[in-house]
Amino acid sequence: MRARNQDGAKQDLLKNLNENQALITCDCAMKFLPRKFREGQSDWFGKRGINWHISVTLYKHGEELKTITHVHIFSSQISQDGSVTASVLCDVVNDLTKQVPNIQEVNFFSDNAGCYKNTMMMVALKDELGDKLKTYNFSEAQDGKGPCDRRASHIKACVRRYINEGHDVTSAEEMKQAIDVKQKGSFRVRVVDIVTNLDAEKSQIKPITGITQLHNFSFDVNGITVWKAYGIGEGKRISWDNIGTTEQRTNLLVKVDWTITAPQLLEVEVIVKIIVMTAGYNLKCPARAEWKLRGNISCSAEDKYVCLFNLLDQKYMENCLGSDRSSIGSKLVFQPLFNLAECNSGRYQPIVFTTHGNSECIYSQSKCTEEGQVVFSNGSARTDNTCRCDYTKGYAFVTRPKNSCFCNPSYEDCSCFRDTCTKLSADYQCITDGEIMVNSTCQEIPPHM
Known part of the structure; x- marks a missing residue:
């Protein structure tokens, strides 16, 4: 009180x-x-x-x-x-x-x-x-x-x-x-x-x-x-x-003494000046942390601000049309108004896309490039790539994934370690000298990989 x-x-x-x-x-x-x-x-x-x-x-x-x-x-x-x-x-x-x-x-x-x-x-x-x-x-x-x-x-x-x-x-x-x-x-x-x-x-x-x-x-x-x-x-x-x-x-x-540059009396004014100065360059949409500030400056309201790629002009543009949504596995672009478009290569959209805070499909595809990892299957515009450990080089999963053959890095730990066994099967079982593995449940890695 x-x-x-x-x-x-x-x-x-x-x-x-x-x-x-x-x-x-x-x-x-x-x-x-x-x-x-x-x-x-x-x-x-x-x-x-x-x-x-x-x-x-x-x-x-x-x-x-x-x-x-x-x-x-x-x-x-x-x-x-x-x-x-x-x-x-x-x-x-x-x-x-x-x-x-x-x-x-x-x-x-x-x-x-x-x-x-x-x-x-x-x-x-x-x-x-x-x-x-x-x-x-x-x-x-x-x-x-x-x-x-x-x-x-x-x-x-x-x-x-x-x-x-x-x-x-x-x-x-x-x-x-x-x-x-x-x-x-x-x-x-x-x-x-x-x-x-x-x-x-x-x-x-x-x-x-x-x-x-x-x-x-x-x-x-x-x-x-x-x-x-x-x-x-x-x-x-x-x-x-x-x-x-x-x-x-x-x-x-x-x-x-005080900084020699001209005094910036208001932080919002500083950002407005930066936006004006960069108008002659290719626009880069703001990060999510900056979206609210840019929206309030440009449109006087965060929910009205939109920043998307314009297919006709081949550059990013911003306006105050208000937010919109697209389906899973796609994003929105200007053409010149809202239109559906595929996610860029290397990105995917597992949930409904919204222009509020986003200009691209929200997730990057996993590259499966950590130690011992290789790509098991390429994902789609809706799903991430899946990874597996390279058993041909003696690598196995640190933590057994839900599917014993591959791992989804979006929600699983796909870390690999080098097994002490000198030879592993496609199922990550140790093969002793003279033993022949039959009926492997996991697909073998092609020799060129």
């Missing part, structure tokens, strides 16, 4: 968001452990993780909600305190106002980590951002998952793919390069370090009493209004005079 009530703060902000306001959700991601493409066992021990911070901004452009993701990667070990976190959030706001100049007010939302919920953080943000800072809301405990965690999973997947391609990611600079190569500017990534101002005056801040129990902060010129729970009561008023001010003790030293 408390979590749902507290989430109402975010929902109300989004409902009343205008073009001059932004909602920034922030989170310190789990440290990224450096990895090499090839690393010995000794390289695994004693690793020090790379600190990084994610901020996802929601703002309104016309009637649409758009997002910008800022990623700060630290080139050295840091202490995640209020001063460092305030420097990062102020840097996000400064870059945000350059990308979207009409934003005049910012609202923050985060979990209850100590680097966010502390008096120094609140004072430092107010001193740096001034009238731009309007509210800071915290999620209920154990309910802090949000867009930052989703972005973090995407980024880590991109870095893993970059490493699997033969690269090392052992530093903040290499991590930024991995993200930039794979995301191509979708995220605003910056490598920074922390510089401590040793000449800063000693902080005169008076801690806000019971701040760990507070979840909602509203800022104005004269002070802060705080609530323990969103929308409950009038809140407690705290004057700035009762809190004090502080000089920012840490600043960010930029090691590698």
Whole structure:
């Protein structure tokens, strides 16, 4: 109940968001452990993780909600305190106002980590951002998952793919390069370090009493209004005079600046631009994982989007005709409207074909090329090839299939092993010296195979 009530703060902000306001959700991601493409066992021990911070901004452009993701990667070990976190959030706001100049007010939302919920953080943000800072809301405990965690999973997947391609990611600079190569500017990534101002005056801040129990902060010129729970009561008023001010003790030293490419303010816009840029090339239908996104962009609805081969133009084409179905063992093509067609060589369709998420017959024919395997019989447009073990070379099935002569790789384990017997029959029985096998139930393999 408390979590749902507290989430109402975010929902109300989004409902009343205008073009001059932004909602920034922030989170310190789990440290990224450096990895090499090839690393010995000794390289695994004693690793020090790379600190990084994610901020996802929601703002309104016309009637649409758009997002910008800022990623700060630290080139050295840091202490995640209020001063460092305030420097990062102020840097996000400064870059945000350059990308979207009409934003005049910012609202923050985060979990209850100590680097966010502390008096120094609140004072430092107010001193740096001034009238731009309007509210800071915290999620209920154990309910802090949000867009930052989703972005973090995407980024880590991109870095893993970059490493699997033969690269090392052992530093903040290499991590930024991995993200930039794979995301191509979708995220605003910056490598920074922390510089401590040793000449800063000693902080005169008076801690806000019971701040760990507070979840909602509203800022104005004269002070802060705080609530323990969103929308409950009038809140407690705290004057700035009762809190004090502080000089920012840490600043960010930029090691590698934001990606030079033009800013991509909305991930969907990036995909639209890619589609427009590739219009002059042969279209490739999207994978199933990308089908929903392409459908929503091209047709405003996933179930209307269709991508099929056009027999007249001899290339793939997409439109918004809506989904259709064909019979088992066939697929649909454009000619110029829907028409039945045979599956391409090497593919088969054992179930009814639907254009929702598919442009080809869904399965590839098994090749029976693993160790010891040969083709027993070729399949059809409805069925897969069947395989058998090459008994002439001493191979037999690891697991006896349903039919003792052959195996269907679509639903059986067709692995073969080399039997210790020097000679096997077509039924995979061991033939001893001088013994003659008669009445074999399995067909013999022709000599040319």
